[in-house]
Amino acid sequence: MGMLFSRIFSSLFGSSEIRILILGLDNAGKTTLLYKLQLNQVIETVPTIGFNVETVQYNNLKLQVWDLGGQGTIRPYWRCYYPNTNAIVYVVDSVDRDRIDISKQEMLSMLQEEDLAGCPLLVFANKQDMPNAMKEAEVSDRLGLHTIRNRQWRICAASAKKGEGISEGFDWLVTMLKGTS
Amino acid sequence: MFSLIKGTLSWCFAKKVVRVLLLGLDNSGKTTFLEQIKKLFGQRSMPIHKIPPTVGLNIAKLTHNNIQVLIWDLGGKEGIRQIWNHYYSEAQALIFMIDGCDRNRFQELNEVLKQTLAESQLKGVPLAIIINKHDQDSCASIGFIREMFETDTIEGRSVEIMYGSSYTQEGIEKVINWILSVA
Numbered sequence: 001m002g003m004l005f006s007r008i009f010s011s012l013f014g015s016s017e018i019r020i021l022i023l024g025l026d027n028a029g030k031t032t033l034l035y036k037l038q039l040n041q042v043i044e045t046v047p048t049i050g051f052n053v054e055t056v057q058y059n060n061l062k063l064q065v066w067d068l069g070g071q072g073t074i075r076p077y078w079r080c081y082y083p084n085t086n087a088i089v090y091v092v093d094s095v096d097r098d099r100i101d102i103s104k105q106e107m108l109s110m111l112q113e114e115d116l117a118g119c120p121l122l123v124f125a126n127k128q129d130m131p132n133a134m135k136e137a138e139v140s141d142r143l144g145l146h147t148i149r150n151r152q153w154r155i156c157a158a159s160a161k162k163g164e165g166i167s168e169g170f171d172w173l174v175t176m177l178k179g180t181s
Numbered sequence: 182m183f184s185l186i187k188g189t190l191s192w193c194f195a196k197k198v199v200r201v202l203l204l205g206l207d208n209s210g211k212t213t214f215l216e217q218i219k220k221l222f223g224q225r226s227m228p229i230h231k232i233p234p235t236v237g238l239n240i241a242k243l244t245h246n247n248i249q250v251l252i253w254d255l256g257g258k259e260g261i262r263q264i265w266n267h268y269y270s271e272a273q274a275l276i277f278m279i280d281g282c283d284r285n286r287f288q289e290l291n292e293v294l295k296q297t298l299a300e301s302q303l304k305g306v307p308l309a310i311i312i313n314k315h316d317q318d319s320c321a322s323i324g325f326i327r328e329m330f331e332t333d334t335i336e337g338r339s340v341e342i343m344y345g346s347s348y349t350q351e352g353i354e355k356v357i358n359w360i361l362s363v364a
Contacts, residue, residue, distance in 0.1 A: 117184050123237075136236070137260045145237065146267035149253075154237035155261075172233050179225040 017055065017064040018177055019084055023110060024091035025103050026070040029126045033091060033160040034067040037170070042161055047071060051081070059174050065089075075106060082115035087122065087173055091160075092143065094125045094133035104143045111148065121153040122173050124166075129159040152176065198249045199364040200271050204297060205278030206290055207234055207257040210313045213347040214278065215241050215254045221353060229347055236261050245357065248364050252276075262293070269302035274309070274363050276356065278345075281312040281320035291330055298335065307339045307363040315344040315351055339363070 022030045031045040031052060038054045048069035056063045068078050090107055092100070110116065125139040136157040140146070145153055154172050158165030203211050212227075212235050219226040222243050235256040243250045253272075255265055277294060280286070297303065310332065314320055323342050327333065332340055341359055345352030 114184065135260070137263060140237075140261070140264065146264045148238060149271075150240070152237070152239050154235070156236065168233070175227050175231050175233065179227045 017062045018086045020063055020065045020087045020089055020173075021078075021081055021085050022065060022067040022089045022091060023078060023107075024070050025093065025096075025099055025106065026072070027096070028070060028091040028093045028103075029124075029160045030067045030070060030091045033089075033124065033126070033158075033166065034065055036160050036163055037065065037166060040163070049074065058170055059178075061174055061178060063174075078110065079113060079115075082113050085116060085119055086177055087120050088116060089169075089173070090121060090123045091126050092123060092139055094127050094135075094139055094157075095130045097134065100134075100139070100142045107143060108147070111151070118151055120173065120176055121148070121151055122169050123153065123155045124158040124160070124169060125155060126158050126160055128157045128164065129162050197247065197364060198251060199273050199360060201250060201252045201274045201276060201360055202265075202268055202272040203252055203254040203276045203278065204265060205257050206280065206283075206286060206293060207259075208283070209257060209278040209280040210345075210347055211235070211254050211257060211278045212239050214311070214313065214345060214353070215239060215252060217347045217350060218243070218252070218353055218357070221350070234258060238264075243357075246361060248361060250357070250360055250364075265297070266300065266302070269300055272303065272306055274360055275303060275306050276309045276311060278311050278313050279321075279326065280314055281326070281344075282314050282317050284321065287329055294330060298338075305338050308335070308341070309356060309359050310340070310342045311345040311352055311356060312342065313345045313347070313352075316346040316348045320344075 022034060024030050026047055031048050032042060034052055034054060035041060035043045038056045050069055052067040054065055056065050066081055068081060092103055125136045127133050136155050140155045145155060156165045156169035203215060205211050212232050213229050216226040216229060219241050237256055239254040241252040253268055279290060312321060312326055326342060343352050343355050
């Protein structure tokens with residue numbers, strides 16, 4: 001019910017844009033994903049200190065996509081961006097087996113934030129173009145996605161570099177956010 | 182703040198919670214059926230012809246007759262089925278969705294169903310089998326399914342078999358009543 005009120009309020013007073021956060025550890029491929037989504041190009045990126053924000057038109061929907069820097073020292077600032085978020089995109093480097101546990105911890109603590117309660121979660125098991133990448137089932141398992149009980153989630157095998165899997169994931173996200181009431 | 186109020190309200194008014202698992206093979210129509218249920222309860226739902234395969238978790242939260250019903254719809258594709266077992270221990274009711282028209286996969290379905298029912302964590306959990314896509318002519322009958330999957334031999338739990346269709350909304354009310362009856 002509260003959700004309903006807040007939705008009505010935001011539809012009356014807020015912008016019509018849907019706010020999406022892209023999160024994940026540094027070097028997961030968040031910025032590459034953002035610009036592949038917006039420009040359909042692979043750009044040269046440098047580690048993001050701060051954020052990139054772009055408006056992306058996707059299936060007749062305006063998405064305001066925030067890509068936040070993922071380095072350890074600046075992760076505490078993610079929380080500044082949580083209010084009014086409609087959906088979370090979490091990007092995982094499927095090759096980085098050493099840090100998947102850190103990625104899991106960061107994700108699970110992020111999901112405990114009240115500002116993000118109920119927001120759907122889309123996880124990209126990124127870098128599938130690399131030879132020894134973990135498959136989506138393994139990434140899902142090691143991230144502990146199955147411990148999630150109160151939000152809808154989906155995992156997608158993806159390669160931001162090649163553009164694979166991205167539309168599959170965003171199609172799901174957008175269909176859900178657009179849902180008729 | 183809103184979620185706080187919402188949480189308090191639902192805590193006050195819905196005392197009992199039933200957790201239901203919605204399982205079945207991919208493409209059996211679980212998500213579509215669930216979205217139809219949400220729609221019937223006046224909630225936001227996805228348009229039914231645009232639903233992509235679930236690779237993860239889809240949730241419905243309904244409150245009916247003072248009982249809160251929580252339905253977890255889990256992806257049915259082979260690679261993702263391993264997440265099912267993480268949800269078994271909390272399930273109080275189990276719905277198994279069957280694509281009544283897809284006879285080529287009945288063998289696979291039989292194995293998955295037997296395997297699922299053999300799980301010790303699901304011991305005694307009531308089971309509803311929905312024969313989905315009943316709006317189509319080629320849909321299998323209850324009698325056929327009962328024989329095919331030897332449902333009469335299932336022991337230690339109550340079993341209910343019913344027809345369903347997301348398009349005609351057949352079975353939705355029946356399954357909600359069933360959930361409430363086993364709650």
